[in-house]
Amino acid sequence: MKKILILTLLFAAALSAKAQVSSLSEITTDKAYTLRNPHFNAYAVYNADKSTSTLWAAGMTASNAVDDSYKAEVDLTSPATSWMIVSYNNQWYVYNIGAQKFLTVGYNPVTAATAQAKLEDTPKAVEFTQNPDGGFHLRTYTDGAQNYLCAAPQLSYPISIWNSNDNGATWEIKENDLVEADYAGAITRLQEALPEMVNLTIDTRHGYVWSNSGNGAMPNQIRKGQPYTCYVQGLAGWHCPEGVVVTSGDQEYTISDIQVGSKNTAITIPAEMTTSDVTISGIWERSPKAAASARVLVFSDEFDGEGEPDNQYWARTPRHGATWNRFCSNSPLVVYRNGGYLSCLAMRNPSQTDEDPGNMITGGVQTAGKFDVCYGRIEARVKTKAHSGNFPAFWMMPTDNSKGWPNAGEIDIWEAINTEDRAYGTIHSQWACCTKPGSPQHGSSIGGVDYDLWHIFTMEWSETALKWYVDGNLMYTYSKSDNQADLDNGQWPFDKPFYLILNQSVGNGGWAANPDLNFTYETLFDWVRVYQRGTDITPVDHLPAATPEADSHYYDLQGRRLTQAPSKGTYIHGGRLIMK
Numbered sequence: 001m002k003k004i005l006i007l008t009l010l011f012a013a014a015l016s017a018k019a020q021v022s023s024l025s026e027i028t029t030d031k032a033y034t035l036r037n038p039h040f041n042a043y044a045v046y047n048a049d050k051s052t053s054t055l056w057a058a059g060m061t062a063s064n065a066v067d068d069s070y071k072a073e074v075d076l077t078s079p080a081t082s083w084m085i086v087s088y089n090n091q092w093y094v095y096n097i098g099a100q101k102f103l104t105v106g107y108n109p110v111t112a113a114t115a116q117a118k119l120e121d122t123p124k125a126v127e128f129t130q131n132p133d134g135g136f137h138l139r140t141y142t143d144g145a146q147n148y149l150c151a152a153p154q155l156s157y158p159i160s161i162w163n164s165n166d167n168g169a170t171w172e173i174k175e176n177d178l179v180e181a182d183y184a185g186a187i188t189r190l191q192e193a194l195p196e197m198v199n200l201t202i203d204t205r206h207g208y209v210w211s212n213s214g215n216g217a218m219p220n221q222i223r224k225g226q227p228y229t230c231y232v233q234g235l236a237g238w239h240c241p242e243g244v245v246v247t248s249g250d251q252e253y254t255i256s257d258i259q260v261g262s263k264n265t266a267i268t269i270p271a272e273m274t275t276s277d278v279t280i281s282g283i284w285e286r287s288p289k290a291a292a293s294a295r296v297l298v299f300s301d302e303f304d305g306e307g308e309p310d311n312q313y314w315a316r317t318p319r320h321g322a323t324w325n326r327f328c329s330n331s332p333l334v335v336y337r338n339g340g341y342l343s344c345l346a347m348r349n350p351s352q353t354d355e356d357p358g359n360m361i362t363g364g365v366q367t368a369g370k371f372d373v374c375y376g377r378i379e380a381r382v383k384t385k386a387h388s389g390n391f392p393a394f395w396m397m398p399t400d401n402s403k404g405w406p407n408a409g410e411i412d413i414w415e416a417i418n419t420e421d422r423a424y425g426t427i428h429s430q431w432a433c434c435t436k437p438g439s440p441q442h443g444s445s446i447g448g449v450d451y452d453l454w455h456i457f458t459m460e461w462s463e464t465a466l467k468w469y470v471d472g473n474l475m476y477t478y479s480k481s482d483n484q485a486d487l488d489n490g491q492w493p494f495d496k497p498f499y500l501i502l503n504q505s506v507g508n509g510g511w512a513a514n515p516d517l518n519f520t521y522e523t524l525f526d527w528v529r530v531y532q533r534g535t536d537i538t539p540v541d542h543l544p545a546a547t548p549e550a551d552s553h554y555y556d557l558q559g560r561r562l563t564q565a566p567s568k569g570t571y572i573h574g575g576r577l578i579m580k
Contacts, residue, residue: 020135021173024085024092024128029183032082032097032176037151038135039167042070044149044159046080046099046119055103055117057151057158065153082179084186089197089221091125094138095186097179102189105140105147105161115161117149123193129387129419130518135170139419164388164419197221198248199277200228203340206297206529207240207284208233208456208472213264215472217453222278227271231264233472234284235377235531237294244282248273260287295531299371302527303342309335309365317364317503323512324391324505327362330355334363334504344392344504346521360515364503372399372497375536378413379458379469380502381526386419386451391505391512392523394457396498406433409493411466412443414457417512423449423457425468427478430490444468444476454526466494500528 021027035044040062047056050069058081060070075081080098087093094103101119103126129137138149150162150169162169200222202209210231211218222228232244232255243256244267251273259265269278286296301313316335319328327346334345346362380394396411410428417424426443433442449455449470458469468475480492504523506515515521 019174021175022134023130027085027087027173029084029086030181032079032179032181033085034076034081034172034174034176035083035094035138035149036172036174037168037170038172039170040151040153042151042153042158042168043074043081044083044103044117044171045074045078046096046101048080048099051157052099053101053119054157055119055149055159057153060151060153060158062153065158066156067158070153070158076176077178079179079182082176084181084183085173086183086186086190088187088190089194092128093123093186093190094126095123095182095189097182097185100185100189103138103149105138105149115147116157117159117161121189121193123190129164130516131170132516132518133170135172137164137169138171139164195226196224198224198274201277201279202454203279203281204232204244205283205302206234206238206300207244207282209280210264210472213266215264217450217455217471220453222269222274225271225275227268228274228278229266229268230280231266232258232280232282233262233264234258234260235295236261237287237290238284239287240282240284242283244280246273246278246280248278249276258282290534292534294534295377296534296537297529298373298376298532298537299367299530300528301342302340303337303525304340305337307336308332309337309342313367313370314365315368315370317366317501323508323510324393324503325362325364326508327356327358327360327506328364328503329361331361331363334361335365340526342502342525344502344523344525346504346506346515348517348520359517360506362503362505362521364501364505366397366501367499368397368399370499371530372499373530373532374495374497375461375463376530376532377458377460378500378530379456380414380528381454381456382414382523383454383526384416384451384504384523385521386416386421387516387519387521388418389506389513389515389519390416390418390521391507392416392521393501393503393505394525394528395501396459397501398493399497399499403493406430407490407493409498411459411461411494411498413459413468414470416449416451417507421449421451422447423455423470423475425457425459425476427466427494429493431486432491435489436486436491442478446470446473446475461494463495500530502528 040060042057042060045056045058050056057070058072059074082097084095096119099119101121102123104118104120104124124140127139140147147161148164148169150160150166152158152160202218209218210216213231239260240258243254245254246269255267316330317325317328319325336343344363349356349359349361384392394414398408401408406428407430412426415424422445424445455471460467464480466478481487502525504521507513
């Protein structure tokens with residue numbers, strides 16, 4: 001008995017001598033690993049005597065454990081104690097060598113304390129986030145819920161589902177040379193369980209591609225060798241004269257019978273075209289037969305090109321003392337165009353200077369002094385990285401801010417915080433924030449937003465209402481009051497021009513958590529577009545002053561000088577709006 005104890009102690013000493021994995025980049029395919037919670041000294045293990053599907057614990061030292069079997073000595077030579085951590089199709093999976101099953105982290109629809117961590121044949125991607133104090137949080141998303149692996153000695157299943165703020169939610173990853181790695185087994189089971197995928201790229205101008213007939217975010221990947229159906233749509237009064245083009249390798253076909261206007265048209269990509277990466281592209285234009293009230297494009301940026309965004313439309317957000325702009329920087333590291341996207345980042349400051357004195361630098365752009373709008377459809381296609389401290393936004397501020405915040409108003413079209421799978425839309429005003437806070441509600445959110453996907457966030461702004469949409473689905477409506485007393489108290493400061501802001505910021509421990517200095521936050525903007533009804537066109541006040549020379553020139557609605565009059569479309573000539 002003494003020899004067994006000595007051997008066990010030697011094994012434990014050998015394991016503790018291993019360097020703790022500090023980054024997923026250190027994970028290799030020829031190593032087995034242990035998952036240990038340092039707070040409770042709990043090892044995540046497969047215990048067939050307890051359950052063939054529930055993850056168990058061993059070695060736990062917590063005095064409040066409800067079952068002494070948790071405290072059984074850890075057999076570090078057993079495959080049931082060791083794991084393969086495998087990257088497959090750009091996702092991470094955790095595979096127990098002894099069980100030959102995958103950690104799924106379970107699902108808790110009500111309260112995290114009631115859900116068990118599972119080992120299942122069907123793999124589910126696990127996201128690792130680094131704890132600033134060392135170790136990792138392990139989580140999955142299920143039906144919009146975030147589920148964290150957590151040691152829970154007070155429960156009859158000692159490894160449970162909880163939240164990232166609990167001491168039991170931090171796990172150390174260490175190599176275990178006492179167990180042979182089984183990368184081949186993990187990959188074989190992943191390949192058997194998960195279909196092979198190909199990349200799907202959407203490149204449309206002024207039209208939309210939805211995942212279903214009722215609108216919805218598009219996936220980044222689709223199943224290889226399987227047909228895929230999606231839906232395309234344009235604004236009322238817009239058409240796609242050249243059709244929607246689907247390309248894959250050297251294959252290409254065009255869907256020309258796209259319905260006019262806002263009706264959805266189903267398109268099916270045949271199985272023979274999904275054997276390699278697929279691109280869907282199309283260019284919508286305002287129809288020559290469109291009603292005078294149909295939408296007119298007044299501003300857009302597709303972020304083509306490289307480097308700094310076009311300074312004709314954008315300037316960097318200046319550094320001030322608010323949470324969102326306290327680290328704003330002019331560094332090229334935190335704002336740039338690349339691959340058709342605008343990247344806005346927040347990262348550890350590589351070198352503190354008088355201009356960038358903080359421990360972080362963050363990036364944002366705005367159209368203040370270059371473009372503003374009063375009423376219209378304002379939208380962007382966006383993707384971000386969910387992470388503790390994340391605080392990106394697509395929003396608007398008043399050009400005339402002489403009344404100050406919040407009196408002059410603020411329109412937040414989209415915000416995300418931390419690791420939440422939610423999109424937030426909010427207004428700020430003196431009435432909403434101070435006179436009648438929260439009554440009626442002055443913002444809302446929608447859950448189940450997978451930020452691994454691209455999403456389209458839209459604001460429909462009229463003289464009487466603000467309406468928020470996420471992937472074409474209405475999230476919330478804020479209406480102008482018909483009570484004059486409310487209006488006199490600032491309920492509706494949304495009757496004047498506002499400018500656009502796109503930014504990646506980090507929290508301060510309030511609404512969004514303090515930033516993780518070891519993480520690079522990034523939000524990508526695919527495009528930004530602003531439309532107005534033909535009867536509500538905002539005057540383009542950033543064009544050259546009217547002079548005989550200027551009157552002879554033609555300009556698009558973004559103020560760019562044209563070489564000649566367009567044969568069709570909408571443009572400015574002689575200080576007047578021309579529509580053909």
